[in-house]
Structures are given as C-alpha cells and as structure tokens.
Amino acid sequence: MNLEPQKINKIVVLGNGGSGKSYFSRKLSQVLHLDVIHLDRYYWNLDKSSSADRWAQIHKTLIQKPNWIIEGTQLNCLQERIDAADLVIWLDTNIVICIFRLFAKHFFSQKTKQNDGYPRRLFKNIKWAIKWRVQYKTVIQTLLSSSKKKIIILKNKKDITTLFLAFR
Numbered sequence: 001m002n003l004e005p006q007k008i009n010k011i012v013v014l015g016n017g018g019s020g021k022s023y024f025s026r027k028l029s030q031v032l033h034l035d036v037i038h039l040d041r042y043y044w045n046l047d048k049s050s051s052a053d054r055w056a057q058i059h060k061t062l063i064q065k066p067n068w069i070i071e072g073t074q075l076n077c078l079q080e081r082i083d084a085a086d087l088v089i090w091l092d093t094n095i096v097i098c099i100f101r102l103f104a105k106h107f108f109s110q111k112t113k114q115n116d117g118y119p120r121r122l123f124k125n126i127k128w129a130i131k132w133r134v135q136y137k138t139v140i141q142t143l144l145s146s147s148k149k150k151i152i153i154l155k156n157k158k159d160i161t162t163l164f165l166a167f168r
Contacts, residue, residue, distance in 0.1 A: 003150075003166045005032055008086045009067040014140060015091030016073075017129040018098030018105070024091060024160065025071040031167050032069070037062055039072025052076065075136060079143060088144065088151045089163075095133045099126055 011034065015021045025036045042058055059077040062070065063084040070081060082088055106122040144151050154160050 003087075003163075005167050008032065009034070010063075010085045010087075011069045012081050012085040012088045013069060013071040013091065014073050014078075014088065015093060016095070016098045016132045016137075017125055018101035019091040019093035020101070021071040021073075021091055024089075025069045027164070028089075028167075029069055031164060034067050034069045035065075037065075037068050037070045039070060039074050043072070043074050073132075073136070073140070075139060078140070082143060082147055082149055085149060088147070088149050090140065090144070090151065090153045092137075092153050092155050094155075095129065098129050098133075102126055102129060 011028070011032075013021050013025050013028070022038060025038075028034075029036045039059075039062075042062070043055065055074075056077060059074075059080065062068070063081055070085075102122065102125050106125070152163060154163060
C-alpha cells in the first residue's frame with residue numbers, strides 16, 4: 001500500500017452501522033494526529049424542524065476545516081465530503097459482524113445510557129444496517145467508482161492492520 005501520511009489531511013471513513021467507523025477513526029486519529037468529526041453527533045442533534053439546507057450548511061462548515069477524519073455515512077452530502085477528502089476509507093464489514101456489534105453496543109456500551117442524540121433502539125438500528133447493506137451500499141459503490149480520489153476498502157482486521165502499518 002503506497003501512502004504518504006504527510007500528504008493526507010482529510011479522510012472520509014464510511015461504513016454500515018456497527019462496522020467500526022468510530023473506533024477505527026479514533027485509532028487512526030492517534031496515528032495521524034487528525035481531529036475526528038463524528039457526523040452522527042451533528043446530524044442527530046439537529047432540531048427536528050431543521051431543514052435539509054441547515055444540515056448542508058453545517059456539513060459545509062465541517063468539510064472546510066483544514067484537516068480532519070470525518071466518520072459517518074450520511075448520504076445526502078457524501079459527494080461533497082468525498083470531493084473535499086484526500087483519502088476515502090470504506091469499512092466494508094460483514095453484515096453479521098455489524099449486527100453483533102449493534103447488539104453489543106446496545107446492551108453494553110455506556111454511550112447507550114448517554115443522550116448524545118443518536119437513536120439507540122436496537123431493532124431500528126439492525127433494520128437500518130440491513131437496509132444499508134441492501135440499498136445504500138450500491139449508491140456508495142457508484143459514487144466511489146466515479147471518484148478520482150484514493151479509495152481504500154477494508155473488509156477485515158487483517159486489512160485494517162495492513163493499513164495502520166502503512167501509515168507508520
């Protein structure tokens with residue numbers, strides 16, 4: 001893997017619910033010393049009456065920062081995020097693993113006891129993960145196939161380890 005960390009200032013991390021985007025992004029942040037922006041914290045904390053324009057405005061402000069790792073897959077502004085990035089990393093995690101992680105997060109995570117704005121209802125999240133895999137994966141594949149950005153698809157822990165070794 002040919003990567004030059006000093007030339008990478010903006011990274012998009014995509015993946016299904018339960019794919020490990022947040023954990024992966026925090027670890028990558030420690031290696032590359034880039035701030036992590038968790039889109040869910042912005043998106044789910046919007047007032048219910050907020051317009052799509054308000055979300056687009058917030059998103060634009062986030063991607064204009066000089067360096068970042070943005071994790072989250074909100075599709076409505078994904079193209080702009082990809083265009084602003086130096087690197088796109090897609091955690092294409094097996095759906096069974098995603099669902100297992102959603103169960104674990106629901107029952108064991110301290111975050112489920114906090115009000116960070118992200119809906120924590122287990123079955124809603126599992127339904128979303130399955131829908132994402134069936135419908136949205138194709139949308140993302142289409143967006144990425146037309147992009148000229150450096151794209152890395154990680155399917156398992158071995159792939160992730162290889163990437164981290166490339167950054168050291």
